[in-house]
Amino acid sequence: MRKLGCLILLIALVVTAVLVATNLWVGTGPAERPVAVVVPEGASLARAATELERAGAIRSASRFRLFARVFGGGGSIKAGEYQIPAGASQKDVLALLGEGKVRQRLVAVPEGYPSIMVHDAVMRADGLTGTVAVPAEGSILPDSYAYQRGDTRAALVARMQKAMKDYLAAAWAKRKPGIAVTTPGQAITLAAIVEKETGKPAERRTVAAVYGNRLRIGMPLQADPTVIYPITKGRPLGRRILRSELHAKNGYNTYASPGLPVGPIANPGRASIDAVLDPAKSQALYFVADGSGGHVFANTLAEHNANVAKWYAIRRQRGEM
Structure with missing residues (x-):
């Protein structure tokens, strides 16, 4: 009878220990806020546990290793940078490391960004290594381009450039016949102007048509962003264009010279590239702001002058002139 009592007590103690261990394994972890942990390439479970304890994601490295062997099934862990959620249990932490759910970092490149500003974004991106020239x-x-801590800036820029090369090749293969540009390079140059001239998606193909019509008849494109580019390399000008700048001959100024500029003035997005390769069916040669964020288009100079007069009237009402 006494032996039976001891056995029951022992079983009770074992069950209690298992319950306590299980609760510790699946219970709320110590991290009060998300923490970043880097598991180096080739790191053992012991090394990963040490990094987790140091970051405050777990309470004890030795206990984590023990529980991982008992409850975790002995699976391997994957290297990388992990974002451990606040309060994550030891079970959840091991699952993250086992599944390789590494933290995704992003560098965003908006449509129309000039390369000098792409360079700025890549150089200040946290976690990248090395340097890279302005593309x-x-x-x-x-x-938006994902990367992991330790990736090189050169490799990230190479991915961005490959994405453009691949997209342009596919888009060029589907171009409409009779468009004004004759090479993929010209398409990018014109698409960059379209990108800078309108932020209204519905207008892109018509703006592309206007510039295509002008190119065909040898009429200067007269695009303000091409005047600004040699001055700032694509950064905002922050003031009105000077009359002397409108007459400057530098290869980019489309007021001073007919035809396309010598190269792109920005990095155009997919929609602007598509617009140049499939412009609207329009005879328009002119456009001017309409006061609502868009533009009004005209086929003749007389129509355009009337539209300009309306725009000036709107600006005078707003106190801008």
């Missing part, structure tokens, strides 16, 4: 204008496809 060629028009060689980057605007998008």
Whole structure:
């Protein structure tokens, strides 16, 4: 009878220990806020546990290793940078490391970003290594690009450039016949102007048509962003264009010279590239702001002058003139 009592007590103690251990394994962890932990390439479970304890994601490295062997099934862990959620249990932490759910970092490149500003974004991105030169204008496809801590800046820019190369090749293969540009390079150059001239998606194809019509008849494009580019390399000008700048001959100024500029003035997005390769069916040669964030288009100079007069009237009402 006494032996039976001891056995029951022992079983009770074992069950209690298992319950306590299980609760510790699945219970709320110590992290009060999300913490970043880097598991180096080739790191053992012991090394990962040490990094987790140091970051405050777990309470005890030795206990984590023990529980991982008992409850975790002995699976391998994957290297990388992890974002451990606040209060994550030891079970959840091991699952993150086992599944390789590494933290995704992003560099965003908005449509129309000039390469000098792409360079700025890449150079200040946390976790990247090395340096990189300013990429060629028009060689980057605007998008959000994921990377991991330790990736090189050169590799990230190469991915951005490959994305543009691949997209342009596919878009060029589907171009409409009779468009004004004759090479993929010209398409990017014109698309960059379209990108800078309108932020209204519904207008892109018509703006592309206007510039295509002008190119065909040898009429200067007269695009203000091409005047600004040699001055700032694509950064905001912050003031009105000077009369002397409108007459400057530098290869980019489309007031001073007919035809396309010598190269792109920004990195155009997919929609602007598509607009140049499939412009609207329009005879318009002119456009001016309409006061609502868009533009009004005209086929003749007389129509355009009337539209300009309306725009000036709107600006006078707003106190801008």
